[in-house]
Amino acid sequence: QAAASGTDPFTGGGRYIPGGQPTQPQSSLVDPFTGASRHQPSNVHVNLASNTYFPQKTYVTFETANPVQIINKLKEFNEKVGAENQLSTAELDSLQTLMEGKDVTDVHISNISKVLDWPTEFIFPGLDVLRVAIRNQKVCDHVCSQPGFLERQVLFLAPSSPVPTQLLALRILANCFKHASGQRLLLAERETVITEALNCRLTPNKNVQVALATLLLNYSVCLQDMVDEEAGYSQCLLAIASVMENPLDPEAEFRLLVCLGTLICNDKSTRELAKSLELQNLIIPMQTRVEPKKVSECAGFVINRLQ
Template sequence: MAGDKVCDYFPQTEVVTFDQANPSAILAKINDLNKKVPQLLRASDSDLRDLLSLMECATNPGREDAVTETQLDALELLLSWPDEFLFPALDILRLCLRLDVPNKHFLGAACGPAQLSRLLALTSAPKAGAAAPMLALRALCNACSRDPGRRLMRERRSRVVEGALELVGSDNRNVQVALATLLLNYAVLHSEPSSSSSSFFSAIVASRNADDDDEATTQLLSAAVALLERRPDAEAAFRLLVCVATLLLRGGDVARRLSDALGVRAHAERCAGLPGAPAKLTECARSLLAFL
């Protein structure tokens, strides 16, 4: 069963989020950039206060219920800034998507598809700068933490992974870790049991789900190996191995055959023998080898 622990590291059963923040530094950058954007897009003093309050809600347990529409409107204003000025707004969005109200606001049926498309576009936007693609990936990771973002990410998995892989060649450690985390989160979502609302449709749903499962397993395993082939940062490699192992535990014979074809064992052997590698990377790699 996908939920049975094979070792301390896999299978992963909960999505991984990016939680760290420095609200004062984010607000300082917003103040600086606010002087450079077109006049019509500039945040007022009231908007800036709302943004600070929103970050306080997003970074302090127990304050989630204090999120207001005016705070979310202030963030929407910043998200309308040109790509080159967008990164502090993405940082706030990344934090907020871990909360119910902002997740529903930005990723619900009305706005979710457009917001998702914008985040994906930023992974390869020429004017977005170095930080925006990484922050867009982190926002996508955090979108998986609750519905409706979780549901939207699951529904758009093929497109999201395809778009995110535009960054597979990045040498930026933070981008590598964010991309690995996105794939790991998809492995978690993929391992969750699916259900149908009526037993009448159970046979049809089961057949369709089996085909979808195989396609998802193939895409996610192939993507994880593509990133492992780039010999990424140790933390990214660790998360990719956990992703692969989680997929193998759910994917059955299809996943096993694909892992053999993709050379998963060779990647695990390399990670297990890396000199100076973190203990969790080598231990996870050895556990994966034992499982294989």
């Protein structure tokens, strides 16, 4: 089940701990990711007309936040970043109103830019502000037009980066798909973004696994209506294979299955490539998952498509 509205996926016992507790991220979808109202076939070998899982047509984003906890962590770090980087109380408070969805002004954007210039060891609550704020079109349009924005997010995906930083960078990139400016940027830089995101594929952290799977899923949604994107389809398939070779959280498995199903659904050449990569050998074990049932069901639909 998706995280309840108003809860912070980073919170464990009331504390702000990015990536500390594996939880289900909030998505913008009701069906099939919440599973409450979806069709539930009796077994995986069913008529393909019953498949409600793919192709996925809408982007999946990370919506939930606890602005008060994020701001409290920012205030704590604000005392440690040095006078040249510090924000005033009013500037910090403006970031809370930004996350709460109030009207976005140039002042908000200026203040979030200041936080994103903090030293790397103090950056993660600022990244969390951006993860929430980038859902607003004005913020997304601004940051996606800034030189160096994407390059810095990609740097946060390095194997040496702290897990919270990797997690938030992946979630920011996934949320960029919410608006056209983010879609254009991520499509233009697809090769670099996916290549660097795969630095996180070996992580045992379930939140990072789900965020990586969601980024790939959003790429599949973006690519499905594009022409002459064979290279994009191929890179996504290779990325799925690379991630699926490792032990995964069931929600990450599910999102990768939906991603794969979306890619192969209406494209014969992509299906043939998936077969040549022997992806079905990675998917067959997922058909035996007892819980959550959506993993075994979706795996069955993907296997049927690959036959």
